[in-house]
Amino acid sequence: MEENRYPKAFSTWSSFTSSFQYESVSSPSDKNSSQVELVERRGLVEEAKASSRKYQNPHSCFRAAQGFDPDEDVYPSQTDTLSDSQVQEDGENRLEGRPWQVGISTRFPIISFVCLLVILSSMTGLIVVLLISDGKNTETWDSRTVNIANHHRKWTVSVNTWIAVLNFIMGKALAVMFAEAVALSWWVSALKGQTLECLHFQWEVGQSVLKILLKRRFWGWVCVASIAFTAFSGLEALLQTASSPTTSLSSYNTSMTATLANALPAGFSGVIASWGHDAFGVEYYTPIFVEVLQNYTVQSRIRLDLDGCPSTPNAWCAINVPGVGFQYTCTAGRNGTDYARISAEHPVGPESTLFQVNFQQGAWSILLRASWKDAPGSTGPVIANRNCTLTPALVEYPANVTQQTVTLESPTSTVTWTSNSTDFGNDTLSVDKVLQVLPMLDYDKTQEANSFPQPGSHSTLGGISLALSRLFDSSISAQFDPTNNGARLSLQGSFIAPYAQFAQGTANTGIMNNTFSSPMDQLLTNIRDIMFRSSIAIAQHNITDYVLSNGLTTEEFQSSAVPAQPYTGPAAYFIYETVYKTNKAILGVGIGLMLLAILAILPLYRGFWRLGRKVSLSPLEVAKALHYSTIITDSRTASRETHSVLDAKDRSDRLPQLGSNFNDDELVALLGNVKVKYGEVAPHVLGMGLDEYTDSARNGRLYH
Template sequence: MYQPPVGGEMSPEITPSPSYYSDVHPPPTFEQKPVVTRKPVPTKSQYEQVNPVPDGWQGFPEDKGFQWLPGLWTHIPIPGILAIIGALICVAGTIAVLVRSDGMPVTHWTLSPTVYIALMTTGTNMLTRFAFHEGNKISWWYRATRGGTLRDLHTRWESGDGFWGALGAGRNFNLVSLASLAATFIVIDQPLIQRASTIVPATSVGFVNVTASIAPEIPYGYTGYQYGRVVYEQVMTQPMITAFNDFNTQAPITTGFTGCKDQCTGYVNAGGLAAQCTTLTGPVAYLQSPKMDGVDISNNSYIAQSPFSVNFTLVPEEVYKNDTYYSGNSSSILMVVSYTTNASLGNCGGTLVTRTCKLKSATLRYPITLQQLGQNTTVRLGNITAGATIESFQPPGNKTISIDGGSDFDRWTLGGLYLAANSLFQANATYQWIGALGVQMNLLDTLSNQFLVTPTGNNTLYGLGIPASCSSNWTDPTNHIIESLNQIAFRVALNAAQFPFRNTTSPPAPQILMMYETRTINVFQSVYRYLAASTVLTVVCVALVLPTFAGWWELGRSVSLNPLETAKAFDAPLLNGPGSNAPLHELVRTMGMRNVRYGEVEGSANGLPRRELKLADPQELVRPTSGTVYQ
């Protein structure tokens, strides 16, 4: 018995009789489908009028073809290989930038190393991705020539199309999938390499030239003014008062030096006091018992005597000239320091040390440290006693100008410093017998207390250390006094930078100092562990892309995944004709003028209408309609 086709369709060659149908075999039903009105297919002449082609093109001649030429050098993938080389060059460039910039000051780079690193890392990633796409083409066609299933070709294409396709390859995971993941994950090198260069503070050392505006000597008659005929009736001049007050308040020195950008150490010649000292040492007994031989009373016992004292005298110098001594035009300060050591309570005595120092105006080589703070350079003096040296002594002044005791109402070179010394450092500690209460000690000035050897005690009310009469010792204040007076003299020399030098009418020339500069600067620091991690990641990713180029030597032409080339390989009707081995540019040149559109095409199968969607001549299709089922 005849069996109708599945779905109730009837063969056009057989018409069953009415008796054939029954309850078991009901007659088929047919759905009335809408009729699609189409444009008539134009004739060849009409098509050529609508779609003109170049006059010189006649299509592929039937006998024309392209040779299949496999070989190592025939179709070498130059763009892909250059991309691989370029990516490795960018990696090397990144390493070079980080190594070169390590430890270099930030100011030496117009653009930060991170900018160059970012550019080269981006270039590495782009070139690696480009190389993967080039290798993916070769891998797809190489797989096609080796044979396989359409699923194999699809998996390779999908893996090359994006990250998710490669990740979802599953059992079909292949080298292309691995290379696709590598070309995607290579972007991790960006955050790694950006952390490979940081900015940190560092110390830079070297020599710099510093300009110093400072007087090499205290100018003649610059610090003191004498009223009348008495030498010691003097007052300080205005620049001396300024220097004296600044010293007392320890105001920072912020003028006179330029050229130091951070911290500089060195020496400068400036006015000061050179000390010539002599020392005498001997035993001393300050007070005797009020009764001598049980009868005599020593009146001297009630006179105060000093175990510690400092005194100053301003002395006009005598100049020997033409067999005659002249007073004036030069002066010095005489300082006498006395202090007691090895004190003994038994005889209220000890060892008395007396130092006599002559302080003369001179040029000293001061040790200094400059510190740049904002727009100001702060000057800090070093240890003058240990580090300063005497460069020269100041010669006497010109006799045509009366200074330093040459006449009444005179001006003194060291008069102001003498007044400062008396004000700050004159001292006189005393022991005095006061009868039944014994010996009384008086410490009425600063230095007597400052250089007293501190007595020992404990932290209780009646155990506190208290200086004892007759048994107290002092230390030598000479260096402290000379150091302090020279600090004042240094400030005076700064104030005198524009004052006429010696007997001239011009100020002294600025000094050019060679100083040792220590700068705190910002430098680039390369963190090599991040560089190593980024480099390893990049090289591994590039290495995983390389296998996709395997087999190019077995392909007979340059290949791509262009739709025209793959459609031609699948023998698409739209591309029917010769040129099966034509390279892409030939396909585009010869068939590129053909119009094409994706849409609905009506056909037939087994004599029944059939709707399909395909790429075809625009004249042969219509736009797809919503809800239509296409076969």
């Protein structure tokens, strides 16, 4: 036939001409009618050719190919038949296709493999970032100094930024993997043979997991993979919560340097004056000790320059520094009271001391006497007493320094009890550790030996003893007086204010049922505060020793020697800092579920080696496969005709075509049950044909 000379024209124009033709009728009685229809058909073809030339643009991509003249070439109609020999001859003479090449190495999805490596690498990087950043400062983590226009700028990439970037990379890489996996799975299903409804559902689920819910179907592994792919995005959000900033206390061991007094300067605290005829003693304080007492009274902050300790509000340093204090040697005992001892001659009982604190100066010490009634009643040993000797010593102060402000920590040692102590119970009395007992200064030895010291001369311990006496000397005493409506009370000193509480009243018979708490802990704490402030003041103000000129007590001067030196010792640096806290449970769950999501997608690649070319779900590629891809042999006439799997069944005339304005759901309802197969629909021609008319594609065979 004339038409068989142009197989390309046949394939190109068959769809166009099919809309203008009718099926021929083989009945003899309709022969004349067939001839009329043939004439009409030829006329319509000529009309279509003329219309094509009329609208042909020489600059259009639709213009006639070189060497092909629509006026000369004949456009075969769809009903023209092709014999097997003609199709075979055309396949042998006009092979211009490419071979169908299958195999694992040939069709290995290299893009998906690269994406998988990218995902695993990003996942590893994510784990490393989260583990390394755990406990790291948010301001110094991964910080870089960048030189921009000769200006150095600090550039920091936060952990959340790293998580977001790596999640973005993993998400995009997995999207590429999933898209390729869906395409491969779709074409592999088509190779095996599948209904149009199933193929359409595979494509829908690959586009959106929502289709599983809308269609209420769960067909095949593609549904599992689609759910896993969608869940992967949710897991990315979960991993964002795996690291969060939190306030943490960090400590670092280091060494720091501080300067405190290591001894008391001679004549440091008091000034001697006459308080009576030929009676001399310390009556007032030196200027530096006045400052110490004023700061103690108002409890002003203690300032210490601690070299090596940062001056930031969220940090502090802990160090044990040596300074001047006391060694405490104490005796513990108990005694009774004569409160109710009265007679006819003495109807008023003797004065009984219920509470007392007293300081006295010794040669090179200070004596502390304290007593308090700690048991109810008036008979028996109801009074506890403590007598302590305070000897100047170099002690160790545990201190915390915050922004150059010092606070003392609890003492680390206890007082030394004498062997004649009879009852100290659980009263351990914490004091600072003694490093060295300080010997009596020559200056004080000379002053002690002089019965008539020079007024205006100084005393090393005298001012301290005087201050302790004026600050803390106090007493509570009571007398039994049956002639009075209540016992006679006497309260002395301001220190007793928090202790002078009479819960049992002050009647003659009830006052002795009152008890008082021990003042010792508070006394030792206050003395400690004063001595620590003195140690710092001596070093900060460079207080020097007083020296007697040529051993004479009438002349003295200040030397240049300051009893203070820098001390460098081990210290701890504590800081409240904002650090990254990694939730390892969330990290483990997130990474584990991500790996499961990836594993759920991998089965979609099953069978990729059966494909003979690179495939996609491009509309052009799919449309090409579906376009008149089946050649059906008419059982009545033995003629062969092209047929599209999208043609409506049971429509022999196929005019008009059904479904040209149908949506996808309507098309599935119309054509969904058609079982198709992608393979060889004609010699050297691949397409999506009806399953029963389509052969499997052959490896190595050339196809147009």
